[in-house]
Amino acid sequence: MRATVSNGSTPTRCNEGPSNKALKKQPKVHVADGSEDVEMTLVDVTDSFEDSQDQRRENVQPVNEYRHRYNTRQRKKKQADGIMEDNQNTNSMDQQHQKSDPKMKKHQKKVRKQPNKPTEDHAKAIDTSIDFAPLSIAEANLSVKESRCHAKLGNFLEATSSLEKIGNEFKLFETYMEMGKLYTLVGRRTNAARAYVEALRKMPYCIEALEALATTGCKEVDVMEAIEQGIRARSGAYQYVFPESETNAGSQSDLLVPVKELVKAHFSARRYDQATALEYFKSLQSEFPNNPHLLLNIANTQCKLGDFSTAEATFQSVRRLDIHTIDYMDRYAFILHKRMDKNKLNSLSNDLLKTSDRRPETWVCLAFLSDLYGSKEKSLMYLDKALSIDSRHSFAHRIKGIFHISENRPEYAVMSFFRANEISKDLESYEGLVEAYLASEKYKEAVVTAKNVISAAPNNARALALLGITLSRSSSREAQKRAKRALTKALALDSTDLRSLLALVNLHLKDEECDSCVELLSRGMESLRTNDQDLPLLHTKLGNVYTMKEDYENALKHYHSAISLNPHDSDAHQGLEELEKLMRSLNGDTSVIAQVDNSADF
Structure with missing residues (x-):
């Protein structure tokens, strides 16, 4: 009208x-x-x-009521912003006064060294926040800011409740991701899994959510379903905007192939099936070559499989692509520490310090470097610094437990390994925890922990080896028989597992079954590569077995083989000296010794 x-x-x-x-x-x-x-x-x-x-x-009467509530929230938000600005102005005036006062110079130096701590501004901002359910995106964002203030103050339960009162229609992808992180911090793994699944429905290509779901106990089928729903929704929205686009011509299964393989890789690693996980990562790497994220996951998986030489080459490839990469660099430092390579470890520490000193990987790397220089106390201090930056960095907890074991502090090692295993349940943390329990003479706790690993991975060689090594510490004859069965099964699954091999050899040596030991060690040397760093150890062990059999000629040959492969092998040198003394004391005949020395190839 x-x-x-x-x-x-x-x-x-x-x-x-x-x-x-x-x-x-x-x-x-x-x-x-x-x-x-x-x-x-x-x-x-x-x-x-x-x-x-x-x-x-x-x-419009209901609309006016809504506007009144919205304006109330906006007014409180401005009050909170005003509080923050006033405190910032006050702090700047205090700083000017401190600069003009010479008595405050010493105090300023101490304050500069202290890390940034949350101030009372966050608490005052929370006091002006809302206390009813949000009715719009703007009000939901205000609740998110309130949650961040609580999290900054360390009040994770209050931060979680601030996000929970937001309606589902106003929750964004970022909201679900923050909820997942907070639920993980407070130990609510089931709720964390639900939040990450909802995040995947909104953003199906979020790698951070995929990796988090692999550690929360979520089922692989649920993750796949959430990804399919998310990609279906995104492709439908794209087709609505661009109905004639060629992008939608392909099937949805083609879009899901990279994400599906990535999910299978992470969930295989969670089931302790590292070999299968490595295959999936390598197939993705062939499709997306020179991808730093995939290369880092490949290197980390190779470390868990014990293939440190290949893992080192993969880490070097990542650093050639991006020298500023920090993720998983503490694992690379672990390999360099194992090889006692001070020069490369020193260079890596300098590069990480230049990149960022607010990441735990940097300080873990410095801890390894300090340990190589013989400063164990400084190493523990650097590890504490790393954990103060990120208290959920499981690798730092595990390395701290290893250092405590080396310092003969098994009680402290138990706490470190237990915390590492609580954050991320991996075989390395379980192995460290069992070792710490055995060092503390807590045999029952060690057996229970080893059985927990078996229940999670019944056909895993390392899990069976862990149970066998634990049972072998018992004086019971029945327990040692069970240990032999477990170690034999572990070697059948993985013939290159050195820990299972040596533990089984020690059990046979207790029963004076030298022929079985010779057969096991000979088979182990055949399965290992000729340039493997573990070969000198096997030669030394075989020399000890032949000495027990009184086959001194073969014992001398294997001791010399061990020394030729590793001239600094102290066990081989000690075994050779004891054998020569034994032979001289028996008949004083040194002809065999001279014959072996002349035939030895150095």
């Missing part, structure tokens, strides 16, 4: 008073209603307009 004034001058009211309804020179108004033009006076138009206004007031 449209009204227009056709002609006439500006109307003015008469002076007879309000009772007079007439207007001087009332103009004609043409109202366009459909196809007909209806002539109305201005008084009729005004009355109809007032009626429509009354009806509009009745309809």
Whole structure:
């Protein structure tokens, strides 16, 4: 309905008073209603307009209530921002005063060394926050800011409750990711898994959510379903905007192939099936070559498989692609520490310090470097620094446990390994925890821990080896028989597992079964590569077995083979010296010694 004034001058009211309804020179108004033009006076138009206004007031009453609540929140938000600005201005004035006062210089140096701590501004901002459910995206963002203030103050439960009161219709991808992180911090793994699954439905290519779900106990099928729903929704939205695009011509399964392989790789690693995980990562790497993220996962998996030489080459490839990479560099430092390569470890520590000193990997690397220089106390201090930056860095907890074991502090090692295993349940943490329990003479706890690993991975060689090594520490004859069965099964699954081999050899040596030991060690040397760093150890062990069999000629050959492969092998040198003394004391005949020395190839 449209009204227009056709002609006439500006109307003015008469002076007879309000009772007079007439207007001087009332103009004609043409109202366009459909196809007909209806002539109305201005008084009729005004009355109809007032009626429509009354009806509009009745309809917008709920909207006004909503606006009142929204304005209340905006006013409180401005108050919080004002508090923050006032405190910032006050801090700047205090800093100017401290600069002018010479007595505050020493105090300033101490304050500069201290890390940034949350101030009272976050608490004051929380006091001005809302206490009812959000009704819009803007109010939901305010609740997210409130949650971040609680998290900065260390109040993770309050931070979680601030996000929980947001309705599902206002939760964004970032909201679900923050909820997942907070649920993980407070130990609510089931809720964390649900939050990460919802995040995948909104962003199916989020790698961080995939990696987090692999550690929360979520089922692989649920993750696959969430990814399919997310990609289906995104492809549907894209097809709605671009209906004739060639991108939608392919099937959805083609889009899911890289993500599916990535999910299978992470969940295989969670099931302790590192070999299968490595295959998936390598297939992805062939499809996306020179991808630093995939190369880092490949190197980490190779470390867990014990293939440190290949892992070192993979880490070097990553650093050639991006020298500023920090992720998993503490694992690379672990390999360099194992090889006692001070130069490369020193160079790596300098590069990480230049890149960032606010990451735990940097300080773990410095801990390894300090340990090589013989400063164990400084190494533990650097590890504490790494954990102060990120208390959930499981690798730092595990390395701290290893250092405590080397310092003969098994009680402290138990706490470190237990914390590492609580954050991330991997075989390395389980092995360290069992070793710490055995060093603390807590045999029952060690057996229970080893059985927990078997229940999680019943056909894993390392899990069976862990159970066999634990049972071999018992004096019970029945327990040692069970240990032999477990270690034999572990070697059948993985013939290159050195720990299983040596533990089984020691059990046979207790029963004086030297022939079985010779057979096991010979088979182990055949399965290992010729340039493997473990070959000298096997030669030394075989020399000890032949010495027990009184086959001195073969014992001398294997001791010399061990020394030729590793001239610094102290065990081989010690075994050779004891054997020569034994042979001289028996008959004083050194012809065999001379014959072996002449035939030895150095």
